Amino acid sequence: MSTNAYADLPRYIANYYLSENLGSGYSGSIYRAHHLHSGKVVALKVQDVNHECPTNRYERRLYPLLQGGLGMPTLYTAGVEGKWDYLAIDLLGSSLDQLYRRSKKETMDLRSVCCIAMQVIARLEFMHSRGVLHRDIQLGNCVVGLPPNEKTIYMIDFGFSKQYIDPHTRRHIPDSKAKRDFIGNYWFSSVGVHCRGKVPSRRDDLEAVALMLIHLLTPRGLPWTRNGVPKTDEEHERLKRNKSNCRPEDLCRNLPEEFEDFLRYCKSLKFMDRPDYERWIDEFRDLAVDNGFPDSDEFIWPPPQPTITSVKTPPPFSPLKLPRTIVPGRTVVAQEVENILRGLGNLALVPQPTLQDKSPMRAEMNQRAVENAYKEDSVRRIAPKPIRVHAVIEISSGSEDEKPHMLGRTPKAYRLDRLAAKLGSATDNARLAFIVLEFIQVLKGYNSSRTLTKEGFAFLDALHKQLSDPSVFVLPMRTSRSRSSNSGLPIDQKQPAHVKLGVVARLKRDVQNASSSRALARMVSDFGTVTNKSSGRTITKDGFAFLEGLAARLETLG
Numbered sequence: 001m002s003t004n005a006y007a008d009l010p011r012y013i014a015n016y017y018l019s020e021n022l023g024s025g026y027s028g029s030i031y032r033a034h035h036l037h038s039g040k041v042v043a044l045k046v047q048d049v050n051h052e053c054p055t056n057r058y059e060r061r062l063y064p065l066l067q068g069g070l071g072m073p074t075l076y077t078a079g080v081e082g083k084w085d086y087l088a089i090d091l092l093g094s095s096l097d098q099l100y101r102r103s104k105k106e107t108m109d110l111r112s113v114c115c116i117a118m119q120v121i122a123r124l125e126f127m128h129s130r131g132v133l134h135r136d137i138q139l140g141n142c143v144v145g146l147p148p149n150e151k152t153i154y155m156i157d158f159g160f161s162k163q164y165i166d167p168h169t170r171r172h173i174p175d176s177k178a179k180r181d182f183i184g185n186y187w188f189s190s191v192g193v194h195c196r197g198k199v200p201s202r203r204d205d206l207e208a209v210a211l212m213l214i215h216l217l218t219p220r221g222l223p224w225t226r227n228g229v230p231k232t233d234e235e236h237e238r239l240k241r242n243k244s245n246c247r248p249e250d251l252c253r254n255l256p257e258e259f260e261d262f263l264r265y266c267k268s269l270k271f272m273d274r275p276d277y278e279r280w281i282d283e284f285r286d287l288a289v290d291n292g293f294p295d296s297d298e299f300i301w302p303p304p305q306p307t308i309t310s311v312k313t314p315p316p317f318s319p320l321k322l323p324r325t326i327v328p329g330r331t332v333v334a335q336e337v338e339n340i341l342r343g344l345g346n347l348a349l350v351p352q353p354t355l356q357d358k359s360p361m362r363a364e365m366n367q368r369a370v371e372n373a374y375k376e377d378s379v380r381r382i383a384p385k386p387i388r389v390h391a392v393i394e395i396s397s398g399s400e401d402e403k404p405h406m407l408g409r410t411p412k413a414y415r416l417d418r419l420a421a422k423l424g425s426a427t428d429n430a431r432l433a434f435i436v437l438e439f440i441q442v443l444k445g446y447n448s449s450r451t452l453t454k455e456g457f458a459f460l461d462a463l464h465k466q467l468s469d470p471s472v473f474v475l476p477m478r479t480s481r482s483r484s485s486n487s488g489l490p491i492d493q494k495q496p497a498h499v500k501l502g503v504v505a506r507l508k509r510d511v512q513n514a515s516s517s518r519a520l521a522r523m524v525s526d527f528g529t530v531t532n533k534s535s536g537r538t539i540t541k542d543g544f545a546f547l548e549g550l551a552a553r554l555e556t557l558g
C-alpha cells in the first residue's frame, strides 16, 4: 500500500493524537502518537482494515501472548476505528538496519554482533516459550529501546508470526510436504523455508539469526543480498539457487568459528527440536570475553573503541597454525604477533617435572623463587619466565598489583588464566591443592556466573595434565572451541541434566578414595567432559563438593 493510502488518515485515532510518521512497511504505517488524557507517547501502527494482508489483525492476537518479556514491546491498546486497524505499542528507537547503514562501516564490530546474538537469541527463547514463532527475523525488525532502555534490543513486527503450539491440542504444529507460499524475507529466511518451501519452526527463526549475524560481519553482506531485492521471478529463483548453494564454510570464511558452528547447528535441528538457546548465548558471551570485551550482553551504540591490551596463549598442545579467526577491529599485525607468541608458548623449553616422580622435581629448580622474581618485574614483559603450557603472555605494562580489568579482560577470566598459569609451575600436590581451592574461590566469587567458561576449562586441562603426566600430550577438554575432542563426540551432542548430576555425584563420592594422581587426573577429565556436554556448563553444588574433595585428597596424598 502506498503512503497515499494514508492521505485520509485522521489526526486522532482512539484518543491518540498522531504526529510524526516513523516508518512504513508493506502493510502499515507507524506514527508517533500522544494519548489525549494521559499524555503518554506511543507508537501507533495503523493499517487499512481492507488491506490484502491484514497483519495488524494477526498482531493484535499475538501481542498479548508476548507481554512481560524483556525486549517485547508493551501493547497499550488495539482495535478498529472507522477504516483503521490500530495498535498502540511502546515507542522505540532505531532498528539495527538503520544503525548499521548510518555507521557507513563495511561490517559491524564483533562486540556489537555478539551482543545482538545474545539478545536476539534470548528474545526468541522467550517468544518460543510462549508458543510463538517470529517468522520474519531481519535487521529492520530488531530495534533498540529509547533511554533508559537503549541497550536493550526489542523485537517488532509480529505480522507474520504464528503459534507453533496449537492452543487447543497443546501440541506442536505438524510438518507438511504440501506446497506453500513463502512467508519471511529474502535475505535472512532459512534455506529450508525460503528455497525448499518447508513449514517454519523454531529452528528457522534461529537460522535467520545466524544469517543476520554473518551478514553483519561480512564486507558487502551475504552473497545473495548484493544485487538488491529481486524484481522478477527469474531473479528471485536465481537468488534462491545462490542461497541454497552457499555452504556454511564459504559464508563464514574468516569469521570466528562460532558463527559457522551456530549456522550448522541450526541447520542440524529437526522440525520439532527445541534449540539450545542457553548454549548459544553462552558461546557468544564467551567469544566476546575471549576477545577482551566485557562479560555483558548490553548493546552499546555507537560501539566503544576496542581496548585490547592482552594476548593470551591458545589452549595447550595445539600445533602451530594460523588462526581462522580474523576479528574485525584487530589489526593483522596483532594477529601475527599473537601467532609468534603462540608458537613460543608451545615450545617446552624447560624440563617438565612429573608429579608421580617427585625427586627430579625438587632437584630441578626452585620454581617459586623464579616465580617470585618474575612477580617483581613490573615493566613490559613478553613471556620472560620459563614457558609452560597455559602461560599468560601479556603485552602490557601492567604490574602484578594492577587491577585485572585494566588489562582488558574480565576479572574472572583474568584470574582463571593466572591460576592456570600457576598450575604449570606447581611443584607438589600441596601446592596444587592450594591452587584448586583458589579456583573454587574465584568461581564462587562471581555469583552472576558459575558457568565454566573457556578459561575454566583451560584450568581443568592444565590440572589434568599436571596430575597425569606433564610430559604427555593431552587434548583439551572443551570440545566446542577446539574442533577435536577427547571423546570424539560431535560438538552438538549434549547430555541431559541427570547424566551430569549422576556423574558429578559419583565423582564427589569417589574422590575421597582416589589412590593416585593418575586416578585424580581421570576424575578431573570426567568432570570437565561431563560439564562441557551439559547445557549451561554450570558447576553444581556437587561439582564444588567434588573440587573441594579433590583439594583435600591432594593434601592427603602429599
Ligand SMILES: Nc1ncnc2c1ncn2[C@@H]1O[C@H](COP(=O)(O)OP(=O)(O)OP(=O)(O)O)[C@@H](O)[C@H]1O
Pocket (backbone or CB within 6 Å): 022, 023, 024, 025, 026, 027, 028, 029, 030, 043, 045, 055, 073, 089, 090, 091, 092, 093, 095, 140, 141, 156, 157, 159
Ligand atoms: N514501536 C516502534 N517505535 C518506533 N519505530 C517503530 C516502531 N515499530 C516500527 N517502527 C518503525 O517503523 C518501521 C516499520 O515497522 P513494521 O516493521 O512494524 O511495519 P510493517 O508494516 O509490518 O513492515 P514490513 O513491511 O517490514 O512488514 C520499522 O522499520 C521502524 O523503523
